[in-house]
Amino acid sequence: MYIERLVFRDFRNYEMLDFYPGKGLNILVGDNAQGKSNLLEGIYILATTKSLRASREQELIRVGQEYGTVAAEVVREKREDVSVEVIFRPPQKGIRINTVRRQRVSDLVGEVNTVFFGLEDIDIIRGEPALRRRFLNLEISQISPQYCYQLACYKRVVEQRNRLLRDLRESRDNPASLAPWDEQLTLYGAFIIERRQEFLERIDKIARSIHSALTGDMEVYQSAYQPSFPLGGARTMVGIRELFTEKLRTLRREEIERGMSLIGPHRDDIAFQIDRMDVRLYGSRGQQRTTALSLKLAEFLLIEETMQEAPVLLLDDVLSELDDRRRNQIFEFSENRCQTFITCTHLRSFQDNVLREASVFDVQQGRVRAA
Numbered sequence: 001m002y003i004e005r006l007v008f009r010d011f012r013n014y015e016m017l018d019f020y021p022g023k024g025l026n027i028l029v030g031d032n033a034q035g036k037s038n039l040l041e042g043i044y045i046l047a048t049t050k051s052l053r054a055s056r057e058q059e060l061i062r063v064g065q066e067y068g069t070v071a072a073e074v075v076r077e078k079r080e081d082v083s084v085e086v087i088f089r090p091p092q093k094g095i096r097i098n099t100v101r102r103q104r105v106s107d108l109v110g111e112v113n114t115v116f117f118g119l120e121d122i123d124i125i126r127g128e129p130a131l132r133r134r135f136l137n138l139e140i141s142q143i144s145p146q147y148c149y150q151l152a153c154y155k156r157v158v159e160q161r162n163r164l165l166r167d168l169r170e171s172r173d174n175p176a177s178l179a180p181w182d183e184q185l186t187l188y189g190a191f192i193i194e195r196r197q198e199f200l201e202r203i204d205k206i207a208r209s210i211h212s213a214l215t216g217d218m219e220v221y222q223s224a225y226q227p228s229f230p231l232g233g234a235r236t237m238v239g240i241r242e243l244f245t246e247k248l249r250t251l252r253r254e255e256i257e258r259g260m261s262l263i264g265p266h267r268d269d270i271a272f273q274i275d276r277m278d279v280r281l282y283g284s285r286g287q288q289r290t291t292a293l294s295l296k297l298a299e300f301l302l303i304e305e306t307m308q309e310a311p312v313l314l315l316d317d318v319l320s321e322l323d324d325r326r327r328n329q330i331f332e333f334s335e336n337r338c339q340t341f342i343t344c345t346h347l348r349s350f351q352d353n354v355l356r357e358a359s360v361f362d363v364q365q366g367r368v369r370a371a
């Protein structure tokens, strides 16, 4: 798939953008603070409805304006072409698909697929577990709208169950009132665990071979799901739910004492190893960066395999931190395969043959011009 036309209104530092990118490699070049990352962010929002950077949606609207929109016309191979739009008017967020307004914002997820790789992604490897869970949630949602929905239900249940646990701690009432919440927690939870397990197994296989290509067979990549309680080989939702229920029973008293839900997908993690060493603790910065890259390219291939069509690849500022070998691997990877947007502050990092094939655009103060 590729973005044929991208339109922003009062989004970040763009007053009005009407941009027709190329089908292949698009290089966005410009000084700092001109709007290069903002442009990639807008595309990412069209795929996920969420920003990777903004903590509040108000930040996405051009300062001084009441609302902002991002929209795109997208050409797809396996499905009908589609136009998508996200309108931010805090506290509201609206979406349109083929100009028709939809009630559920999550309906948009999966219409456009993208993989984003930026400097921040190193934090998936070395940051807190919450960042790895966010990675899982965003990426699995892209290929499974059902996951997105069940996750929202799960989060609601955890909140309500935590409230009840705190009430029980204060009142010392009969904990039998937990039963319906346990039912729901394990129902949604088991679904999420099953999907995460399957996703991580697939991604692990793919990332291993990508990582060995990126490092010229010098390093062995391994990643593993670390659920919050042992799954003991359980693979189906039914089996996982049984274990989950059983484990909750043994934790009942402790959960009430601490007033929170102690196990479940909200406590999951992923372990990454290079040459059998924990990359989070022992990896060099370059190793952590390459591990993140392997993971993201694996995700790309997984989406491509699942959707039968290559997603749009967004590379923010990553060339400067990679060596020549890895840089060339990225170009080889994306060449003739997908639409790519890559941001940089100068064109020195590109070889002539890459520049010849690419569409190059200058980004300056929220305007994009063919270079």
Ligand SMILES: Nc1ncnc2c1ncn2[C@@H]1O[C@H](COP(=O)(O)OP(=O)(O)OP(=O)(O)O)[C@@H](O)[C@H]1O
Residues within 6 Å of the ligand: 011, 012, 013, 014, 030, 031, 032, 033, 034, 035, 036, 037, 038, 039, 058, 059, 060, 061, 062, 063, 317, 343, 345, 363
């Ligand atoms: N809501 C907003 N309204 C107006 N301007 C904004 C808004 N949000 C961000 N900006 C401006 O956008 C600019 C940053 O854009 P962006 O992050 O895309 O820069 P960049 O071109 O990627 O730069 P760098 O090379 O430093 O990464 C900043 O000058 C910032 O002030």
Ligand SMILES: [Mg+2]
Residues within 6 Å of the ligand: 036, 037, 038, 316, 317, 343
């Ligand atoms: Mg930037």
